[in-house]
């Protein structure tokens with residue numbers, strides 16, 4: 036725990052410098068470039084692989100050679116028997132015009148980048164080009180990765196349909212489900228699935244082509260895949276098992292892939308696909324609603340439907356809950372029932388009546404003029420008024436629904452039903468497929484979507500886009516490594532992409548629910564995910580792929596060297612990586628610190644889909660029959676906010692007294708879950724465990740959750756996660772297979788002690804020690820705790836189960852700054868456990884140096900002394916067996 040000695044600090048600084056230097060050196064010509072080193076490493080790996088599967092791979096090579104001399108340039112043409120209407124529709128797609136150019140580039144280059152407007156036909160057509168050109172006619176198949184499950188599933192169905200082939204041939208694989216068969220020739224999958232396949236077969240010998248789709252989304256897995264494939268492809272070609280890589284992206288920044296020496300020594304050719312795009316008029320709001328943007332979206336959608344000519348509406352919201360809430364409101368406002376639609380003739384009549392929008396000629400890209408928006412006067416919004424959706428009307432209340440504003444120039448028929456469909460990642464595939472079909476005659480299509488509709492999926496017939504301007508993004512807590520979702524402003528590039536969805540079939544309109552000033556403050560592009568989060572989990576995944584020098588890995592955008600060093604240190608502390616040698620020349624030592632190989636424990640941890648701290652707990656969880664509790668605890672700790680917020684401010688006095696009553700009752704309930712004596716010392720984690728247990732006994736109903744201050748959605752999520760984690764743990768250690776019975780009996784005292792130790796081993800770097808009275812130099816330290824990471828004191832929150840106990844040592848899940856720096860998820864630790872279970876954090880000095888085995892220095896660092904008597908006296912069973 037002694038992290039603050041001066042010497043150590045200096046060493047740390049030097050170490051960081053070293054990392055920077057080595058990165059710089061990589062760019063200089065005379066030294067070995069990092070990519071070269073990775074390649075060397077991979078060559079070693081290749082040798083290893085070769086010796087392992089000698090006979091097998093040899094045979095594959097010869098097979099390929101027999102089939103054709105150069106399998107990467109197949110001369111065969113595999114005919115596809117498409118339906119005439121399909122063929123007609125695809126001939127209109129812009130990407131068809133580039134087929135020849137694309138296929139020539141693929142034939143002549145190992146890697147090709149295709150960049151084109153969303154909807155131009157990349158995802159659905161390029162796999163078909165490759166299939167027809169014979170790339171799946173040999174033993175290798177065509178693989179396409181998508182960052183989203185929705186796209187993997189729906190695109191595989193679409194391509195199967197277009198090619199008139201069964202899903203046995205054009206298939207998909209997502210994490211827990213898929214329809215891949217031995218006959219599969221085109222395989223859509225999520226990027227995570229392909230990454231796992233690389234773990235099994237580094238050379239991906241099953242594939243003759245890999246297409247990385249939606250590369251502009253810059254998901255962490257996509258980035259790692261591109262880095263890995265930039266090495267795998269040359270290796271394969273050298274081995275005589277040719278392979279092609281296609282990177283496909285929307286027209287957003289592609290320089291990270293192409294002008295990146297570390298990635299591709301010769302920049303891959305970029306083929307641009309021009310899309311037909313009609314002009315989109317962008318309308319800004321005068322003001323920006325800060326809270327209720329769903330309500331704002333509702334008003335805007337109603338107005339569009341009531342007043343504007345036919346054409347589908349696409350609303351961008353941030354998450355599943357808002358999508359459903361808006362769908363409900365819209366359905367209520369404009370009910371759609373089978374039978375209440377107008378007849379075919381009526382529709383065409385209505386259409387004619389509405390056909391005021393002038394037919395404009397299609398123009399080529401760029402379709403939205405960036406300068407155009409910023410030039411728009413903030414307060415005018417002429418086009419808004421012309422269209423009858425002036426800002427003045429933004430105040431309209433729900434009561435206005437159905438009314439016909441008299442000043443509207445072009446009126447729609449309010450009796451036309453709105454055909455409202457939700458669209459988000461987790462929606463069932465049959466539901467998702469609905470958005471691609473024409474809406475029932477006599478209705479207007481309205482799709483309420485998350486940003487899956489931004490680039491992954493193109494919905495036909497959209498003329499109006501309503502953009503809330505926000506996006507739900509994953510944020511990783513730097514302190515805990517736990518991920519959470521937060522709503523933030525989107526980027527300008529994304530907002531323009533959303534607007535572009537309105538101009539696919541005719542000129543369109545985009546209504547932004549924020550002002551042009553706010554738009555001006557958006558960042559230009561969304562940041563690559565990899566730069567926004569701690570990287571210990573992905574470092575662990577890469578080590579599991581035997582990429583030891585993660586710092587040299589050719590990332591399209593590298594995480595900072597500091598982030599990599601921190602990740603490596605944490606993983607060493609957790610025992611997931613081998614400790615670097617302690618002796619040798621400083622330079623070698625430092626290099627070793629950044630290339631620690633994975634341990635068997637690390638491999639087990641890598642197979643659990645949670646952050647490494649929690650994975651460590653799962654890996655140790657089998658002891659003393661604790662596994663089911665550890666699984667429940669990890670699930671509860673991974674899901675944010677399982678409890679309702681007790682600090683919610685009250686409005687009226689009456690409300691306030693009710694809230695106080697409720698708060699008292701809920702606090703009492705939590706105390707009950709925390710239990711007495713031994714179980715109380717597990718602290719807030721015992722409360723979580725108690726809540727999960729109690730909720731499951733009650734059948735996990737919304738009512739139980741409401742009555743007991745639990746968030747129903749969190750509880751459902753915990754149940755799902757418990758199942759998932761159980762499968763993962765059973766796969767790693769089948770000998771202790773657990774079957775999660777949602778109803779678990781409370782842990783025994785013995786088990787609680789064990790659980791506390793397991794929690795300590797995972798959260799070791801989050802150990803805090805209460806400052807003793809005699810150490811308090813400053814009143815601000817009263818009841819304060821000292822942590823290894825912070826200079827200031829942190830505190831136990833009044834709602835914590837341990838608020839009154841104030842144990843000497845605690846571990847915490849995270850620190851939240853509100854009125855004070857509060858620790859959350861606090862659990863008590865016995866002092867004796869620290870040197871035994873966390874020797875890596877302890878500073879041991881000869882006993883003669885100190886009179887007592889423990890003392891706390893004025894700076895708050897904890898020192899403990901290893902003396903033989905200490906262990907014998909202090910240690911209490913049951914102890915966790917670290918092996």
Ligand code: CDP
Pocket residue numbers: 128151152153154155156157158159160189190193471490491492493494495
């Ligand atoms: O990948 P990219 O965005 O370039 O285009 P795509 O996803 O291949 O879509 C090409 C066209 O197929 C679009 O105009 C879609 O509307 C259409 N499509 C469809 O009608 N039904 C699907 N299930 C998927 C795509």
Ligand code: MG
Pocket residue numbers: 154157158159248249490491
């Ligand atoms: Mg696509």
